[in-house]
Amino acid sequence: MKQVDFEGVGKVVLYRLNGTIHATSAFCTHYGAPLAKGVLTADGRVVCPWHGACFSVCTGDIEDAPAPAAIHSFKAGVVDGKINVTADPSLTLKSNMSRSPKLLSTGVSGSGKSVVVIGGGSATFHAIESLREHGYTGNITVLSQEKHPPIDRTKLSKALITDSSKLEWRTAADLKIKYGTTLRTGVTVTSVDTSSKLVVFDGGKESISYETLILAMGGTPRRLPISGSDLENVYTFRNVEDSKRVDAVAQEGKRMVVIGSSFIGMELVVAVAKRGLASIDVIGMEEYPFQSVLGKEVGHGLQKYHESQGVKFHLGTQVEKIIPSESDPSLAAGVVVNGQTLPADFIIMGVGVAPATEFLKQSGFQLEKDGGIKVDQYLKVQGQDNVYAVGDIAWYPQQQTGESRRIEHWNVAGNHGRAVGKTIAGDPQPFAKVPVFWSAQGQQLRYCGLGADYDDVIIHGNPGEMKFIAYYVYRGEVVAVSSMQNDPVVSKASELLRLGLMPSPAELREGKNLLSIDISTTSSKPRVESL
Ligand SMILES: Cc1cc2nc3c(=O)[nH]c(=O)nc-3n(C[C@H](O)[C@H](O)[C@H](O)COP(=O)(O)OP(=O)(O)OC[C@H]3O[C@@H](n4cnc5c(N)ncnc54)[C@H](O)[C@@H]3O)c2cc1C
Ligand code: FES
Numbered sequence: 001m002k003q004v005d006f007e008g009v010g011k012v013v014l015y016r017l018n019g020t021i022h023a024t025s026a027f028c029t030h031y032g033a034p035l036a037k038g039v040l041t042a043d044g045r046v047v048c049p050w051h052g053a054c055f056s057v058c059t060g061d062i063e064d065a066p067a068p069a070a071i072h073s074f075k076a077g078v079v080d081g082k083i084n085v086t087a088d089p090s091l092t093l094k095s096n097m098s099r100s101p102k103l104l105s106t107g108v109s110g111s112g113k114s115v116v117v118i119g120g121g122s123a124t125f126h127a128i129e130s131l132r133e134h135g136y137t138g139n140i141t142v143l144s145q146e147k148h149p150p151i152d153r154t155k156l157s158k159a160l161i162t163d164s165s166k167l168e169w170r171t172a173a174d175l176k177i178k179y180g181t182t183l184r185t186g187v188t189v190t191s192v193d194t195s196s197k198l199v200v201f202d203g204g205k206e207s208i209s210y211e212t213l214i215l216a217m218g219g220t221p222r223r224l225p226i227s228g229s230d231l232e233n234v235y236t237f238r239n240v241e242d243s244k245r246v247d248a249v250a251q252e253g254k255r256m257v258v259i260g261s262s263f264i265g266m267e268l269v270v271a272v273a274k275r276g277l278a279s280i281d282v283i284g285m286e287e288y289p290f291q292s293v294l295g296k297e298v299g300h301g302l303q304k305y306h307e308s309q310g311v312k313f314h315l316g317t318q319v320e321k322i323i324p325s326e327s328d329p330s331l332a333a334g335v336v337v338n339g340q341t342l343p344a345d346f347i348i349m350g351v352g353v354a355p356a357t358e359f360l361k362q363s364g365f366q367l368e369k370d371g372g373i374k375v376d377q378y379l380k381v382q383g384q385d386n387v388y389a390v391g392d393i394a395w396y397p398q399q400q401t402g403e404s405r406r407i408e409h410w411n412v413a414g415n416h417g418r419a420v421g422k423t424i425a426g427d428p429q430p431f432a433k434v435p436v437f438w439s440a441q442g443q444q445l446r447y448c449g450l451g452a453d454y455d456d457v458i459i460h461g462n463p464g465e466m467k468f469i470a471y472y473v474y475r476g477e478v479v480a481v482s483s484m485q486n487d488p489v490v491s492k493a494s495e496l497l498r499l500g501l502m503p504s505p506a507e508l509r510e511g512k513n514l515l516s517i518d519i520s521t522t523s524s525k526p527r528v529e530s531l
Pocket of ligand 1: 118120121146153189216217264356392411
């Protein structure tokens with residue numbers, strides 16, 4: 001795989017696959033990463049080095065989220081011993097990197113079919129793309145509580161963006177005209193009648209019938225059941241409105257307390273660290289931040305980074321209460337922890353989310369203890385006709401272990417959306433993807449796999465210097481990998497996990513480098529089917 005200049009204006013990537021040359025545009029349609037720095041596999045996938053997007057090198061089609069659009073594929077061959085690529089030069093420019101789905105159908109066929117999607121997040125966005133890409137010709141209606149089309153939610157906590165139009169993947173007009181999708185924003189679904197196939201919204205004022213229903217409501221941030229947790233300046237963080245609130249208060253001289261050393265809370269800490277706040281205190285239950293996900297050593301390394309930026313941690317402890325201000329009891333003035341009061345002008349409560357499924361309880365759905373919904377390998381809700389559940393709310397069978405789990409990652413939701421889109425379009429697609437996520441913690445953190453129950457961690461590099469690879473081992477097998485400043489190691493690891501080619505812990509302890517393993521020419525039977 002190699003990137004080359006094209007006619008002095010653009011760039012293309014050349015791939016040699018089983019003796020055949022292929023050529024595509026050079027940039028990932030997610031955030032524009034150079035694909036030539038990613039990973040090529042013998043089954044014709046190029047995986048972006050940054051956040052796990054994947055494309056077919058033969059067609060340019062999307063294989064995995066978070067790619068919001070396909071890449072261009074160009075005619076290539078060998079003429080007189082030289083590689084010859086035929087392309088419209090304008091399509092080799094970075095500014096023109098995205099291609100609309102080839103099989104786009106705009107859904108005005110009058111086929112009488114209809115999909116209704118509840119929610120307007122990651123899973124929904126990718127489901128729309130996939131439905132049309134795979135030739136679905138019926139109506140698509142999206143009912144979303146948010147006031148805008150699906151946005152790149154992941155940027156909210158990294159950059160405190162307050163203008164939704166800067167985060168929209170497609171405008172409402174594009175969704176309508178190019179994707180034949182009716183978007184109803186600012187509406188709240190209040191019940192579903194599965195016997196008459198009706199979705200009721202805005203307290204019964206309106207309803208819509210469906211042939212197929214996709215439940216994609218994501219999560220509702222939790223609040224700790226402690227005194228003061230509902231005071232006005234105690235914020236949770238999920239959407240643009242939350243970003244506006246935090247952006248407005250996180251100003252020079254203000255004191256911020258973050259409850260929970262979670263990824264989102266700590267991303268907010270990074271986002272405001274240069275604003276000259278008077279203090280930033282973080283309270284966490286674990287000995288080190290991120291310990292349960294990333295392990296002690298990596299957690300300690302990230303803690304040191306945040307401390308170097310002026311953050312004060314209170315770890316291995318729990319919040320006792322939030323105390324109101326004497327002058328205005330509607331506002332919090334401090335957080336009590338270990339018997340000490342940490343003064344606060346505002347508080348971020350980053351203590352996780354609960355599936356936003358409240359209204360389904362009254363609609364006869366069987367929910368899991370945490371409010372999630374169990375689905376089968378096609379993401380179909382058990383016991384329901386033509387109802388799918390995707391994204392943060394779905395308890396789905398894990399390809400690696402067979403057990404059902406709920407995973408809150410942008411890519412998992414997106415890939416769920418892509419899989420149900422394909423299934424509903426008529427090509428049933430079992431879901432079998434390696435989970436991938438990322439986070440901005442001073443450096444870009446990448447993670448793939450399912451490491452929740454790891455019993456050992458092998459570290460290459462130095463987490464204290466924010467440059468490392470960590471391998472999470474469970475019962476003698478590597479089940480997940482995280483890294484900082486080692487791209488494209490996590491992209492390679494996700495493919496090695498997919499293909500069942502991950503080296504053993506013993507090989508890794510001896511220093512084996514994942515990037516030295518050739519998967520672009522030696523094909524092994526994949527353990528996971530690709531979309
Ligand atoms: C600030 C932030 C940063 C994140 N950063 C990362 C990251 O860097 N990497 C990563 O992998 N993951 C990240 N995540 C997690 C990721 O965003 C989620 O896993 C993903 O958005 C889940 O997608 P979803 O489609 O299931 O739900 P969501 O994207 O949450 O969308 C749910 C939608 O349903 C709507 N809705 C809910 N209830 C109703 C109802 N009753 N009626 C109508 N509409 C309803 C909501 O308003 C929303 O539009 C982040 C999450 C947050 C909040
Ligand atoms: S830039 Fe390629 S996945 Fe994000």
